[in-house]
Amino acid sequence: MVRVGLTTDRLVRAGAELADEVGFDQVTVSALARRFDVKVASLYSHLKNSQDLKTRIALLALEELAARAADALAGRAGKDALVAFADVYRDYARAHPGRYAATRHPLDPEAAAASAGGRHAQMTRAILRGYDLAEPDQTHAVRLLGSVFHGYVSLETAGGFSHSAPDPQESWTRILDALDSLLRNWPTP
Amino acid sequence: MVRVGLTTDRLVRAGAELADEVGFDQVTVSALARRFDVKVASLYSHLKNSQDLKTRIALLALEELAARAADALAGRAGKDALVAFADVYRDYARAHPGRYAATRHPLDPEAAAASAGGRHAQMTRAILRGYDLAEPDQTHAVRLLGSVFHGYVSLETAGGFSHSAPDPQESWTRILDALDSLLRNWPTP
């Protein structure tokens, strides 16, 4: 009996790769076992169950994304920061569609609390420091930015904009221009 | 042997209800058979397979949503139309989370072509007639609106805004105000 050296960490990282290749929904304990050339039951010493695997992949993806976003934000402000931050999301989703899908995986409250989710919100708020928005408008703007980033990336990766002019990159650029303009001229009722 | 009177249509409608109750991902041929108190194999005379069921539920939801949107748009223009249209999406997603999730289900090209997807895009364009946007900015704006609506609704139903002030309804209203303002002052590079 050869020991392959399975660990929870290796399994989760391989699961993330698998997600990018076949889609997050298609990530199964069976497929992962196949990838390590190991029997399925062996994985259950390292993973509680299938749900646990998916949750851990989601947390990994959220961490990765937060790290890239933090990196992109360093030393930038205003529109520069806005665009860099937005690009991180879009680029990550295009390079790692399965991982990105994982970030949309519903987390139970404890997992959510332990996740990088809070950092994402904090970074969005940091971007808004470059604009002049007081509460509660700042929160409204945080929610708007989150919606646009997630919505655009989600529709684009789902193929919603494919095969139709103009180029999605062009729309993305112009939408970020528009958001910048909107944040500088946020309407008060 | 009692005949229950299964038809593709009844199955799809029941599948949509099931989706709203247990989530679109949990819709299975087995669960549907259970609901009709019928053996699983019996459904395969009416449905090609599990994928077929999900696709049909997606098409049903897209139709319903398009019908409601068309209704909301009738006799409205400008911001009035924008808000009414957006509310249709949000209200539909909150009332029918499973069906809404179904509308995000990837469709193969033929199904997509036969779907109400095109009408949704057309209606978004119709809203923009109340604003002064020439191509390609109109398309950029269509994509922005689609992203915001889908993104916000998706994050909200995923619980992203729950248990945090301010009220999501308030953010929604202010975001629509902001979009209206943005569309009236669309920046040109």
Next chain:
DNA sequence: TGGAGTTTCCTAAAGCCTATAGGCAAGTAT
């Protein structure tokens, strides 16, 4: 009205996935 034909639902079975229990061997510590 009484088949003939069609439709609807059934049983049976195979394949894949999740999950648990219990066992043996490879590594580790004394």
Next chain:
DNA sequence: ATACTTGCCTATAGGCTTTAGGAAACTCCA
């Protein structure tokens, strides 16, 4: 070298999908 722990195994059970083939219920026409 022996005892302990850990890692991966076999075996098993239950659920979902899908196909094949059969029998009962409905329909339609002579």
